[in-house]
Amino acid sequence: MASAxxxxxxxxxxxxxxxxxxxxxxxxxxxxxxxxxxxLAAIADIDLESERGVALAGYTLHRDYKALIDDPGxxxxxxxxxxxxxxxxxxxxxxxxxxxxxxxxxxxxxHKGDEIWPLAREHGTEIAFEASVCGTIPVLRALREGxxxxxIQALHGIVNGTCNYILSEMEEQxxxxxxxxxxxxxxxxxxxxxxxxxxxxxxxxxLAILLGLAFGLRAGPGDxxxxxxxxIAISDIxxxxxxxxxxKLLASARRGAEGVLACVRPCxxxxxxxxxxxxxxxxxxxxxxxxxxxxxYSGAGAGSLPTASAVVADLxxxxxxxxxxxxxRVAPLGTPELAEGGLCAAAAEEGEYYVRIEASPxxxxxxxxxxxERLAARGVRVETLARAGRDVVVTxxxxxxxxxxxxxxxxxxxxxxxxxxxRGL
Amino acid sequence: MASAxxxxxxxxxxxxxxxxxxxxxxxxxxxxxxxxxxxLAAIADIDLESERGVALAGYTLHRDYKALIDDPGxxxxxxxxxxxxxxxxxxxxxxxxxxxxxxxxxxxxxHKGDEIWPLAREHGTEIAFEASVCGTIPVLRALREGxxxxxIQALHGIVNGTCNYILSEMEEQxxxxxxxxxxxxxxxxxxxxxxxxxxxxxxxxxLAILLGLAFGLRAGPGDxxxxxxxxIAISDIxxxxxxxxxxKLLASARRGAEGVLACVRPCxxxxxxxxxxxxxxxxxxxxxxxxxxxxxYSGAGAGSLPTASAVVADLxxxxxxxxxxxxxRVAPLGTPELAEGGLCAAAAEEGEYYVRIEASPxxxxxxxxxxxERLAARGVRVETLARAGRDVVVTxxxxxxxxxxxxxxxxxxxxxxxxxxxRGL
Numbered sequence: 001m002a003s004a005x006x007x008x009x010x011x012x013x014x015x016x017x018x019x020x021x022x023x024x025x026x027x028x029x030x031x032x033x034x035x036x037x038x039x040l041a042a043i044a045d046i047d048l049e050s051e052r053g054v055a056l057a058g059y060t061l062h063r064d065y066k067a068l069i070d071d072p073g074x075x076x077x078x079x080x081x082x083x084x085x086x087x088x089x090x091x092x093x094x095x096x097x098x099x100x101x102x103x104x105x106x107x108x109x110x111h112k113g114d115e116i117w118p119l120a121r122e123h124g125t126e127i128a129f130e131a132s133v134c135g136t137i138p139v140l141r142a143l144r145e146g147x148x149x150x151x152i153q154a155l156h157g158i159v160n161g162t163c164n165y166i167l168s169e170m171e172e173q174x175x176x177x178x179x180x181x182x183x184x185x186x187x188x189x190x191x192x193x194x195x196x197x198x199x200x201x202x203x204x205x206x207l208a209i210l211l212g213l214a215f216g217l218r219a220g221p222g223d224x225x226x227x228x229x230x231x232i233a234i235s236d237i238x239x240x241x242x243x244x245x246x247x248k249l250l251a252s253a254r255r256g257a258e259g260v261l262a263c264v265r266p267c268x269x270x271x272x273x274x275x276x277x278x279x280x281x282x283x284x285x286x287x288x289x290x291x292x293x294x295x296x297y298s299g300a301g302a303g304s305l306p307t308a309s310a311v312v313a314d315l316x317x318x319x320x321x322x323x324x325x326x327x328x329r330v331a332p333l334g335t336p337e338l339a340e341g342g343l344c345a346a347a348a349e350e351g352e353y354y355v356r357i358e359a360s361p362x363x364x365x366x367x368x369x370x371x372x373e374r375l376a377a378r379g380v381r382v383e384t385l386a387r388a389g390r391d392v393v394v395t396x397x398x399x400x401x402x403x404x405x406x407x408x409x410x411x412x413x414x415x416x417x418x419x420x421x422x423r424g425l
Numbered sequence: 426m427a428s429a430x431x432x433x434x435x436x437x438x439x440x441x442x443x444x445x446x447x448x449x450x451x452x453x454x455x456x457x458x459x460x461x462x463x464x465l466a467a468i469a470d471i472d473l474e475s476e477r478g479v480a481l482a483g484y485t486l487h488r489d490y491k492a493l494i495d496d497p498g499x500x501x502x503x504x505x506x507x508x509x510x511x512x513x514x515x516x517x518x519x520x521x522x523x524x525x526x527x528x529x530x531x532x533x534x535x536h537k538g539d540e541i542w543p544l545a546r547e548h549g550t551e552i553a554f555e556a557s558v559c560g561t562i563p564v565l566r567a568l569r570e571g572x573x574x575x576x577i578q579a580l581h582g583i584v585n586g587t588c589n590y591i592l593s594e595m596e597e598q599x600x601x602x603x604x605x606x607x608x609x610x611x612x613x614x615x616x617x618x619x620x621x622x623x624x625x626x627x628x629x630x631x632l633a634i635l636l637g638l639a640f641g642l643r644a645g646p647g648d649x650x651x652x653x654x655x656x657i658a659i660s661d662i663x664x665x666x667x668x669x670x671x672x673k674l675l676a677s678a679r680r681g682a683e684g685v686l687a688c689v690r691p692c693x694x695x696x697x698x699x700x701x702x703x704x705x706x707x708x709x710x711x712x713x714x715x716x717x718x719x720x721x722y723s724g725a726g727a728g729s730l731p732t733a734s735a736v737v738a739d740l741x742x743x744x745x746x747x748x749x750x751x752x753x754r755v756a757p758l759g760t761p762e763l764a765e766g767g768l769c770a771a772a773a774e775e776g777e778y779y780v781r782i783e784a785s786p787x788x789x790x791x792x793x794x795x796x797x798e799r800l801a802a803r804g805v806r807v808e809t810l811a812r813a814g815r816d817v818v819v820t821x822x823x824x825x826x827x828x829x830x831x832x833x834x835x836x837x838x839x840x841x842x843x844x845x846x847x848r849g850l
Contacts, residue, residue: 022716026576033573033756130571136717138571145570146555146563148458149737151451274723277702291447291734292561295724298699299717309716312574326751331458 004037005319008068010090011080012045012052015104015131018308019078020054030316038319044068069093076318078311079103084111095119095127100318100327102311104131110205110221113212117332126327128314133206134159134283136306137299138313143213143287144330150289152214154254156425159206161281161301162190162197163229163249167237167266168279171246176234189281189302199228200249200264207251207264211343212333214287215253215260219343224262232266236356236417239388240268243354243395246276250422254288259344268354268421274298275425286425350400351420352383356393357408358415368392378407395421429462430744433493435515436505437470437477440529440556443733444503445479455741463744469493494518501743503736504528509536520544520552525743525752527736529556535630535646538637542757551752553739558631559584559708561731562724563738568638568712569755575714577639579679581850584631586706586726587615587622588654588674592662592691593704596671601659614706614727624653625674625689632676632689636768637758639712640678640685644768649687657691661781661842664813665693668779668820671701675847679713684769693779693846699723700850711850775825776845777808781818782833783840793817803832820846 009016023030023040031037044062062068069077069090077094079101081087087108094101096119103109109116109129120127130140134157143152158164162184169180181198184190196202204221211217229249240247245268253262269275274296278284283301288294300306321327355375359367371392372382381397396404401418408416434441448455448465456462469487487493494502494515502519504526506512512533519526521544528534534541534554545552555565559582568577583589587609594605606623609615621627629646636642654674665672670693678687694700699721703709708726713719725731746752780800784792796817797807806822821829826843833841 018716022574026574026716029576030574035756136714137720138567141566141571142563145742146566146738147734148741149447149451149455150734151454272702274702277697277699289561289734291443291451291730293725293728293731295562295722297720297722299720303718305716306718309572309575309714313571316573317570320754321751324749324751324754326746326749326754329745329749329751331460 004039005075005322006039006041006073007076007078007315008042008044008071008074009040009078009080010044010065010068011082012043012047013080013082014304015307015311016045016080017052017054018304019080019311022305022308022312024054030312034316034319036323038315042068042071042074065090066093069097069099074099075322076100076102076315078315079105080311082107084108088112091116091127092119095123095125098123098125100125100322101127102314102318103127103129104307104311105129106132106202106205106209110208113333114218120332121328124327126318126321127332128318129209130314131307131310133209134285134297135299135301135303136310137283137285137297137301138310139285139297140213142295142297143210147287147289147292147295150292152287152289154288155210155214155252155285156275156422157206157210157251157285158248158275158278158283159251159285159301160197160203160249161283162194163203164278164283165189165281166198167229167232167247167249170232170234170237171241174234177230177232198230200226203249203251203264207253207262209333210251211253211260211262215255217260217343219262223343225265226263227265229266231417233417235388235391236419239356239386239393240354241271242386243268243384244271245269245421246271247419248275248278256344256349258348259342261349262343266419268419269425270423273425347400347402350398352398352423353396353401353404354393354419354421355396355404356388356391356417357411359390359392361390374407375404378403380404380407429464430500430747431464431466431498432501432503432740433467433469433496433499434465434503434505435469435490435493436507437468437472438505438507439729440732440736441470441505442477442479443729444505444736447730447733447737449479455737459741459744461748463740467493467496467499490515491518494522494524499524500747501525501527501740503740504530505736507532509533513537516541516552517544520548520550523548523550525550525747526552527739527743528552528554529732529736530554531557531627531630531634535633538758539643545757546753549752551743551746552757553743554634555739556732556735558634559710559722560724560726560728561735562708562710562722562726563735564710564722565638567720567722568635572712572714572717572720575717577680577712577714579713580635580639580677580710581700581847582631582635582676582710583673583700583703583708584676584710584726585622585628585674586708587619588628589703589708590614590706591623592654592657592672592674595657595659595662596666599659602655602657623655625651628674628676628689632678632687634758635676636678636685636687640680642685642768644687648768650690651688652690654691656842658842660813660816661844664781664811664818665779666696667811668693668809669696670694670846671696672844673700673703681769681774683773684767686774687768691844693844694850695848698850772825772827775823777823777848778821778826778829779818779844779846780821780829781813781816781842782836784815784817799832800829803828805829805832
């Protein structure tokens with residue numbers, strides 16, 4: 001058999017352990033598929049003692065990742081440490097040493113991509129990151145190669161499994177946000193500090209990557225509005241349901257006349273549509289292309305083995321590329337020359353909205369009349385009116401969000417919920 | 426800009442015209458994405474006169490494809506003639522001339538793949554065929570690269586839009602097979618001679634390709650059982666609906682203890698599942714991986730521009746590969762070394778079934794009792810019993826199909842409908 005390509009893994013967490021297991025259980029088949037051996041040779045982690053359910057005998061073990069990078073026998077480095085600190089150093093030093101890099105680190109790519117892409121090119125190597133968005137689902141390959149001939153018009157994704165689990169539980173169990181979050185934490189779906197997920201930050205990192213691939217845009221997660229799910233009340237879930245919708249946290253981008261509108265926000269999607277059917281911790285992406293029409297992708301967005309499957313698929317691609325001298329075959333993050341008009345402010349966008357206001361006890365009919373009147377004064381037409389407990393819920397005709405906010409400016413923000421309705425999904 | 430890669434297109438039908446339009450409307454962006462020009466230079470068709478809504482000025486036009494193949498300036502040939510006659514000659518002669526080939530021709534690949542794959546390798550070139558299965562949806566890339574590190578356990582696809590349209594219309598309009606077929610023909614979804622689609626042949630060609638990619642199997646469409654939708658009655662659609670299912674024509678393959686079970690057949694799938702939601706002429710594929718779990722893909726399975734989008738994505742891949750000298754980077758059709766046990770007879774498989782028998786007028790209760798008794802005598806347990814007009818419908822516990830067939834052997838085949846229930850989809 002031809003000479004081997006050797007892999008060094010940094011970070012033995014959930015995904016790292018999955019990568020080790022996948023090599024151990026399926027490595028022989030992977031070698032047959034490649035036609036040459038892809039060898040997991042070295043592992044680095046500050047903790048080499050904890051029991052992880054995989055044998056570490058036979059690998060060169062390092063406590064310091066630098067020793068792994070310095071090993072000239074390692075061709076590809078897998079960075080699975082996470083975060084933007086040490087992980088950035090690992091990726092930088094690996095690329096500078098001419099090694100290829102695979103990573104699942106969306107935070108790093110979203111924040112430091114602009115520094116990392118050129119570094120890879122400069123050193124004649126490349127970086128792969130399929131696992132960073134939608135876990136096991138090969139959506140980055142779909143955007144970068146499968147739909148390469150297309151002009152992407154819009155994309156909408158459920159890209160954070162924790163939020164989707166919490167929203168699904170709220171609907172299915174009828175339980176409030178806090179207890180659904182608690183259950184997600186008990187099951188390990190949510191971190192002890194859940195803010196990174198529930199505030200939409202993780203989804204924003206992934207959207208930043210998708211914006212590059214789909215629209216050629218170089219955008220950071222601070223460049224577009226981000227709203228999480230912490231303010232979704234059980235009364236919103238119920239009212240949405242009665243109106244024929246489900247609430248999902250969406251990472252969205254669409255091409256408009258003035259540029260690309262991008263945002264992360266909870267939205268109402270039709271109960272009968274493809275995204276409403278994506279329950280639990282699953283992820284999904286819906287892509288509208290000018291030529292391809294709509295294609296949809298769904299599957300596990302997290303988990304040790306599903307994510308490891310995407311990481312190892314990347315290793316196979318990097319290994320082939322290395323042997324053929326084809327590094328940089330496809331631009332890692334779309335083509336900036338294709339970006340037209342850049343990002344435009346989400347405030348420019350018109351859409352239908354769901355508005356819920358808290359009404360004081362006994363003021364039901366008055367509150368509804370007052371709400372309709374106030375909205376009408378700003379040119380916002382109410383399409384439907386419903387009650388959610390003692391709250392009043394309306395849906396509007398297409399309008400700019402600012403008009404609704406202006407109509408309600410005298411109410412405390414805590415008593416107002418404004419959510420976008422995405423009828424086409 | 427770097428030197429151009431030049432494409433010659435053979436076959437100006439629906440997809441071919443879409444390819445021309447895509448180049449005309451989006452070619453500049455494609456060049457920017459590639460970093461070099463991909464030029465549609467020549468077109469061959471026996472009919473260069475018909476109005477197709479695209480300008481043909483500026484292309485070298487040929488009535489005989491041979492002149493196009495003989496042109497040393499053409500690097501890649503797109504075969505969109507269809508069928509296994511002239512198309513085979515076009516593909517063969519293009520590969521022998523060292524050109525790369527893109528095609529959407531599933532019949533050719535299913536029947537003559539074994540001859541074509543080695544030919545490409547022999548001449549140091551390659552063949553791409555994303556558009557041949559599930560049209561615009563990049564499922565072949567997903568199987569070949571995105572899920573490359575995985576062990577595929579099963580796949581189920583709605584891969585023929587014509588059949589899916591007819592079945593969807595039967596359910597939604599409550600109209601019988603014959604008139605749904607007539608409407609499909611009027612709308613151009615079905616050919617004047619619809620047998621190729623409705624008898625399952627087209628689905629079988631696509632399944633043959635999927636078997637190679639997912640399981641490394643070299644199977645022809647004659648190597649597994651194929652059943653179409655012609656015998657689906659409106660009473661089956663109705664009874665399935667009342668039982669909580671929809672009927673879909675599925676191309677299925679799953680790894681069993683004795684090998685891979687493959688077949689094309691109409692099945693009952695749960696109304697709440699992912700495949701039931703795939704309506705009209707759409708296509709979808711559900712893949713179960715040992716590591717990735719379940720991923721699903723859906724979108725347009727046919728149509729001029731959606732299919733052209735997949736063809737041109739292939740052209741971009743072939744062009745990159747050509748410039749980098751990376752032909753054969755990924756084996757076109759999986760790795761035969763990974764096939765374990767080969768195909769095994771579908772008769773070996775146990776599953777739940779839907780059985781409908783025609784009962785003569787007035788014999789309702791008797792017919793039901795007799796059916797249950799006959800099935801019981803062969804060890805087939807009836808789980809539910811329902812009526813469909815004057816017919817009797819039962820669903821069974823898991824059993825081999827042969828046991829049901831044996832129990833009903835004295836009835837005329839015309840009066841019996843046996844359909845697999847795929848509860849997990």
